[in-house]
Every structure is written in structure tokens, then in C-alpha cells.
Amino acid sequence: MKNFDSSRLCEILKDSKRAVLFCHESPDYDSIISCLLMRNILTQMGVSSEIYSVDKIPENFKEGEQDFKIKESADVNKLNLENFDVMFALDINDIARLGFRNEFKSRIVVINIDHHQELNNINSRLSWLDTTFSSTSEMLFYLSLDLNIKIEKELIQLILLAILTDTDMFNYVASGRVFKTVGTLIEQGANYEAANFKVMRQNTLDQFGFWAEMLKNMKKDDRFGFVYTMINNESFKKYNHLLQATRKVADNFARTVKGTNFGLVMVEAKPNELKVSIRSRIMKFGVIELLKELGGGGHLDGGGATITGMEFDDAVNYVLNKTREFVKKRE
Numbered sequence: 001m002k003n004f005d006s007s008r009l010c011e012i013l014k015d016s017k018r019a020v021l022f023c024h025e026s027p028d029y030d031s032i033i034s035c036l037l038m039r040n041i042l043t044q045m046g047v048s049s050e051i052y053s054v055d056k057i058p059e060n061f062k063e064g065e066q067d068f069k070i071k072e073s074a075d076v077n078k079l080n081l082e083n084f085d086v087m088f089a090l091d092i093n094d095i096a097r098l099g100f101r102n103e104f105k106s107r108i109v110v111i112n113i114d115h116h117q118e119l120n121n122i123n124s125r126l127s128w129l130d131t132t133f134s135s136t137s138e139m140l141f142y143l144s145l146d147l148n149i150k151i152e153k154e155l156i157q158l159i160l161l162a163i164l165t166d167t168d169m170f171n172y173v174a175s176g177r178v179f180k181t182v183g184t185l186i187e188q189g190a191n192y193e194a195a196n197f198k199v200m201r202q203n204t205l206d207q208f209g210f211w212a213e214m215l216k217n218m219k220k221d222d223r224f225g226f227v228y229t230m231i232n233n234e235s236f237k238k239y240n241h242l243l244q245a246t247r248k249v250a251d252n253f254a255r256t257v258k259g260t261n262f263g264l265v266m267v268e269a270k271p272n273e274l275k276v277s278i279r280s281r282i283m284k285f286g287v288i289e290l291l292k293e294l295g296g297g298g299h300l301d302g303g304g305a306t307i308t309g310m311e312f313d314d315a316v317n318y319v320l321n322k323t324r325e326f327v328k329k330r331e
């Protein structure tokens with residue numbers, strides 16, 4: 001398979017009995033589903049596995065699904081990795097995203113499969129990194145086909161969900177391949193309408209309340225060509241239960257404003273912890289350098305960062321200054 005030595009994977013798994021898999025922090029559908037797909041591969045290759053998630057699995061995801069036996073809200077720092085032969089780092093380019101608080105020192109064999117923008121700091125025995133894929137789940141779909149692994153209909157449906165959410169309904173990575181993949185999934189029994197319903201029609205009224213507040217706060221910087229909006233922790237508290245709050249405002253609104261190149265969303269999720277989401281309005285405009293500058297990462301045209309240890313106003317000004325410097329440098 002292109003860019004990936006699946007025979008090397010088989011070799012490693014031949015010597016492995018127990019594997020450990022992790023969802024990343026604030027797990028999104030792709031993070032969860034890539035773990036389920038890898039577990040399916042492992043099971044059929046005779047390797048037992050456990051899936052841990054440092055955070056809770058979203059209720060919207062679990063609704064109407066079987067029990068996937070993922071160990072949620074797990075204290076991954078207390079886990080003894082020596083009980084396992086191999087560890088999978090899926091859908092991440094930084095091991096800290098799995099919830100490890102300290103420097104990752106374990107010598108366990110790590111296999112890393114991911115579609116995020118370069119800058120991968122994971123010390124892995126085997127890796128497959130390809131930013132042209134819509135999602136890690138799409139990569140694992142092709143890996144499963146390559147290894148002749150059977151995928152049950154329920155998992156086929158989940159792969160479709162991972163693609164719809166990670167591309168934000170084909171707003172990103174709308175490649176020929178991803179449409180072909182979706183075509184294949186539907187031919188194999190995936191139900192597009194059910195997936196669309198699960199992804200697009202689950203809004204609660206307080207979701208709209210939050211959006212209303214974020215839209216009211218939105219400002220346009222005409223000189224530097226972007227919009228931004230923000231909310232402090234005091235006002236955000238009542239919306240704290242909303243998932244992917246920052247990201248959704250960025251996807252749905254901040255990157256759609258006429259006359260701008262990109263949009264920026266800042267949410268003080270905890271006191272002195274500002275979550276930032278940035279999205280290009282103009283595709284290939286590229287905001288990854290700004291994200292890196294802010295200590296975050298993601299894809300060429302979108303991603304996130306977290307600014308810690310600053311009061312809300314200071315953190316917002318810090319981000320805006322960095323943003324204007326970033327634009328100025330490119331002019």
C-alpha cells in the first residue's frame with residue numbers, strides 16, 4: 001500500500017499478544033472510530049486490545065450504538081504500559097494529545113497512523129502519515145481492505161460518520177478519493193441519511209444560545225482580513241457541557257465571512273485557559289504557521305491551540321497580536 005508497509009505491521013503484530021489504543025482528548029468521531037477500526041483489525045489478527053479515553057465519549061456518539069467497551073475518563077497516566085506489547089497512536093501527531101501529562105518515556109512499541117499536518121513528534125516504530133486522507137478512519141478502511149479484514153456493516157456506517165465529521169460535511173479534503181470512498185461505503189451498506197441525521201440534526205437550544213452570544217461578539221479586522229470572536233469563562237460556564245464548542249463556531253461561522261481570509265474563535269474553557277480554533281476561509285490560505293506560533297497544530301487550513309496561564313484579556317490580546325504579526329509577515 002502506498003506510503004505504508006503493511007507487511008511490517010503484520011510482522012510487529014505477529015509478535016504481539018496485547019495492544020493498547022487511545023482516543024485523543026475531547027475525542028471526536030474520527031478518534032473514536034479509528035480506534036474501533038484498529039481493534040477490528042487486531043481482533044481478526046489474533047491480538048487482544050483495550051481502548052482508553054482520557055475524556056468522556058460524547059453522548060451524541062453513543063446514542064443508538066452498541067456498547068463499544070471503551071474505558072472512558074481513564075487515568076492514562078496510571079496505566080502500566082508494560083502490560084501491553086504494542087500501542088497505537090491514532091489520529092494524533094503529538095502523544096500528549098492522549099492525555100499523558102508528563103514526558104512520554106515508555107519504551108513500548110508505538111505505531112502511529114495519522115492524517116494531520118506534519119510536525120509529528122511521535123517516536124514510533126512504524127508510522128503512516130498522510131495528509132491527503134480525509135480522516136484516520138478512511139486510512140484504516142483502506143488498510144483493512146489491504147489486509148483482507150472483514151468490516152461489519154456497523155463499522156462501515158461509522159467510517160462514513162468519521163468522514164462526514166472530519167471533513168465537516170466535505171468542506172475539507174473534498175478529494176476524488178474521499179467521494180469514491182463514500183460511494184464504496186454506501187454500496188457496502190452505509191446509510192447516508194442516517195449518518196447525516198446523526199451529525200447534522202442534534203442541536204439543542206442552548207447550542208443556539210451559545211452561538212448567538214459568539215455571533216454577537218464577532219468582530220471584523222478589515223486591515224488584516226479576518227474575523228474573531230471570544231467568550232470569557234464567566235459567560236461560557238453555562239455552555240460548558242457543549243462539545244467541540246470552539247471548533248463548531250469556527251466551522252459554521254467564523255470561516256464564512258465575506259471579505260476575510262480566515263476566522264478565529266477564542267473560548268476561555270477554564271479560568272486562564274483559552275481554547276483557540278482557526279479556519280481559513282480561502283482554502284490553501286494556510287493558517288498552520290499561525291497555529292504553530294500559538295503552540296498548537298492541525299491541518300493546513302484549520303486547527304486549534306490552547307493558551308494557558310494568562311488572564312482572559314491578556315490571552316485574547318496575545319492571540320490577536322500574534323495573528324496580526326502573522327498576516328503582516330506574509331504581506
Ligand SMILES: [Mn+2]
Pocket residue numbers: 030031091115134135136166
Ligand atoms: Mn481525524
